[in-house]
Amino acid sequence: MVSLGWFAFAAATTASCKKENAAYCSPDEPASAEQHPLNRCAADEVCLVGIANSCLPKAACDDGSLCGGTSGTPFCAANADTRSATCEAACTADVQCAALSADLPMCAGGDCVQCIAGADCASTLCNTDNTCVDAAEVAYAAHNGSGNTCTLATPCDFATALTKVSATVKYIKLAASSSSHYQAPFVISDLDVTIIGDLNADGIPTARFVDINISDDQPLLKINGTGYDVRFVNVSIEEGNNSSAADAVNLECSGTGTVSIIGSRVIDSEGVGVRSGSSCTLVVEGSTIARNNLGGLDISGPFSITNNFIAFNGDENASAVGGTSIAVAGSPTSSIFSHNSVVSNESNLGAGGVVCTINQATVLSNNIIALNDSTFGQLSLASQCTASNTASDDSLGTNPVVVSVFPFVNAASSARFDLHLTADLPSQGTPIAAITTDIDGDTRSTTAPDIGADER
Secondary structure, three states, X not given: OOOHHHHHHHHHHHHXXXXXXXXXOEOXXXXXXXXXXXXXXXXXXXXXXXXXXXXXXXHHHHOOHHHOOOOOOOEEEXXXXXXXXXXEOOOOOHHHHHHHOOOOOEEEOOEEEOOOOHHHOOOOOEOOXXXXXXXXXXXXXXXXXXXXOXXXXXXXXXXXXXXXXXXXXXXXXXXXXXXXXXXXXXXXXXOEEEEEOOEOOOOOEOOEEEOOOOOOOOOOEEEEOOOEEEEEEOOEEEOOOOOOHHHOOOEEEOOOEEEEEEOOEEEOOOOOOEEEOOOEEEEXXXXXXXXXXXXXXEEOOOEEEEOOEEEOOOOOOOOOOOOEEEEEOOOOOOOEEXXXXXEOOEOOOOOOOEEEEEEEEEEEEOOEEEOOEOXXXXXXEXXXXXXXXXXXXXXXXXXXXXXXXXXXXXXXXXXXXXXXXXXXXXOOOOOOOOOOEOOOOOEOOOOOOOOOOOOO
């Protein structure tokens, strides 16, 4: 906290400075001891500029307390020279926020907030608005859970957790199951719920839904009803098996509602990765859709598909769907397919990358659609579907960006592919107001964002 005495002292010396003030400092002064330069402050002090212009304890700047009494600019920020500091409106470190308030101890985007990650909260869940979810709103599940309490201390199995969802219980938190899995199939009907797991150090979901029973004759996860809103966040949905490959869908939604797949993986289905019905709004954001034998995304209703890796889906000899098939009979509004990397997919009945037929003006923009294999090409557009700023090894749509060799980290192996960019493409995309980050949560350029899911 800045002492009022410092302010009074500074004011007095400004009004009638008749002799040297040994405490005065200024980074603008020349480096001479007679003029009390910045280097007059000791190694454990900083020159607080614009308030007291005095040498003050550096530790008080580091923990944010030095400017605590300054209205509107409570955060002490050391300048590049490390020997001077100013009081600023935005925080730069958690320690500054913790010094001001125990209730808002974290610094995010220049503001003091309650949490940044689940580990910051007693409930282990942090909302997107940086507030902690109350544990009373959460049912906790584990792949080996038991009982009926579904608490953090005594988690239940996933099927039991679904029965706990209500107007007050809106989340299911999944414990890690990396060495095992949540045994599917599951049917989720008419629920408003967020199903959320954690990510490991490599950004891979630790909670896995897996179906190893080939006689189920139903999707691994089936969402239906007349008013659902189901969100999967940081989960892996994989290995949809079935006696009939056509029914081996990792996730299918029907009826009327919304399904969101965020920061997740949908992989290794014997059939299609995700299939949406005509009244199911499908949102896929920041996710990986890969290695699904009969195609990645099969979309028949409204959609928002952004910032995804869609790779190694389909079969050039057996699948009607390659990377993505959009076949919407109605006229959905505000559908978007942008900033995706659609790479190395195959189809034998349509374009290997993306097929789009829709009766509403829709522009597929800022996508990489490349290295896909089909006798029908990489991109097929019909009705009111168009494409712009598409990077490919072919010339696709308007404003095409033709690339002979894509600078992916690794696009050669379906087992360990990585579609992050190692160098800039020949051209950038057009800013989209609704898309401000990339697949990793990195901030996109507001003037010339990179094409595809990754912003370098």
